[in-house]
Amino acid sequence: MINKSKSVKVWGPxxxxxxxxLxxxxxTAYLTEDDLMSVHVWAGYIVGCYLVMRIIWGFVGGKYVxxxxxxxxxxRIVGYLKNLIARRPQHYIGHNPAGGAMVIALLLSLTGTAGTGMKLYAVEDNKGPFAISAQQAQMQLASVSVISAAKAENAEDDDADEESKPARTNHLVDKQSEEFWEELxxxxxxxxxxxxxxxxxxxxVSSYIDKEKLVKAMLTGKKDIDDTYQ
Incomplete structure (x- = not known):
């Protein structure tokens, strides 16, 4: 029996x-890093904007998105992978189970990348969505100064060492925060x-075993399907 094929629109513009x-x-962001910071930052913002759009689209978009x-x-995911290893074709109009899991994993990882990047930008240059106001910065500096002064009073070092402590402590706090967010x-x-x-x-692998043109579908938005697709 010959399955009748037809072309359906799956992915919108x-x-x-x-x-x-994305x-x-x-x-662009991964390859520029510190060399071209302005390019790195703007590429990161584009990633962040896409994530917001894609998450919203995941609830209100078309059927397959x-x-x-x-x-x-x-x-279902494990079952799909077992069939893939056994070279038993499985056809899905939208994302297959493994592909769907990868979409979620990428969205979570990209959200972590963009979020920590914006936080690091705020820590290093006090810019971006997580930047603090001048008043907040002064309050934080005042808090650090009070803590540093309290430590200096209890120290047994000479006067010169006591005067240099606040600056070193303030730098240590910023450096620790910077290293934490940078590593994350x-x-x-x-x-x-x-x-x-x-x-x-x-x-x-999926394109070869399932005999689907997945890259073409992401370019044209259409898939050629028959009655074996679900």
């Missing part, structure tokens, strides 16, 4: 343009890169 814009923005359509149970930001960025590698590997 917003998803397709957003997907490729690819460009993430790798909603989370409710491609978030599967662990049992790098962790999420590298985790995202690793997930991108597995995502590409999954697209290649």
């Amino acid at each position: 917003s998803i397709r343009i957003g997907h490729w814009t 690819v460009i923005a993430f790798f 909603r989370f409710s359509h491609f978030v599967y149970s662990p049992t 930001h790098e962790f999420f960025a590298n985790l995202t890169l690793l997930l991108v590698f597995f995502h590409l590997l999954g697209v290649v």
Whole structure:
């Protein structure tokens, strides 16, 4: 029996343009880092804007982009992977179970990358959404000075050492915060890169075994399907 095939629209322009814009923005940010900070920051903002749009679209967007359509149970995901290893084709109009899990993993990791990046930007340069006002900065500096002064009174060092303590303490607090957010930001960025590698590997393997043109579908928005698709 020959299955009748037809072409259906799966991915709208917003998803397709957003997907490729995200690819460009993430790798631009990853490759620039400290060398071109302004480019790095703006690329990060583009990633953040896409994440907001994609999360909203996951609840109110079209059928195949909603989370409710491609978030599967662990049992379904494992079952799909077993069939993939056994080279038994499985056809899904939208994301397959493994692809859906990867979308969620990437969204979470990218959110961590963008969020920690903006926090680090605030700690280092006091810029971005997490930047504090001048009044808040003065209050924080006053708090550090009070703590430093209290420590200086109890110290047994000479007067010269006591006078230099507030500056060193203030720097230590900022440095610790900077190192913490920098390491966390790098962790999420590298985790995202690793997930991108597995995502590409999954697209290649799934395209070959399931005999689907997944990259073409993300470019044109359409898939050629038959009655074996679900």
